[in-house]
Amino acid sequence: MNEIVSKIKNFFMGNYKTMVIVGGIIIVCFLIWYVFSGRENVSSNGVSTNDIRTELSNAQDTKSDITDTASDISNTSTDIAETVGNLAESIDTATGASSKFDAIIDECTGIIDQIRKQPAGE
Known part of the structure; x- marks a missing residue:
């Protein structure tokens, strides 16, 4: 030994x-x-990878919703602009009709005045 x-x-x-x-x-x-080797000691702030993945997915969905809403707002503002343009044309048409109506009334008044000035016996 x-x-x-x-x-x-x-x-x-x-x-x-x-x-x-x-x-x-x-x-x-x-x-x-x-x-x-001690990777379990790495701080995760109590948030797992799946939770972060879910939050990122939700953020992407929210971004998509915001983009869609912005597009809808843009389309609505375009429609409003077209409606305002149509209203302006309608106002112009109504103003033109009112001017023509005033001219017709003036002409009728002139005809009535001429008839009144004529002697009654003719």
């Missing part, structure tokens, strides 16, 4: 530098594993 212990002791003493380098590499590997 002493022979085995003596051989192990001689092996370690003869290869001291190699054993220190290998031991150092093993320790560094364990340190790297310890630092990078």
Whole structure:
């Protein structure tokens, strides 16, 4: 038994530098594993990836709704502009008709005045 212990002791003493380098590499590997293996310690602020994915999806849907609403508003404003233009044309038409009506009334009044000025016996 002493022979085995003596051989192990001689092996370690003869290869001291190699054993220190290998031991150092093993320790560094364990340190790297310890630092990078604990991913559950990364802070998520209590929000899971699926919750964030859902929020992004909802934000995209809301953006789409806003775009559709803006398009509807644009179409409505175009329709209102066309209606105002049509109303302006209607007002012009009514004003023109009113002017013609006034001219017809003036002409009728002139005819009535001429009839009244004629002598009754003719």
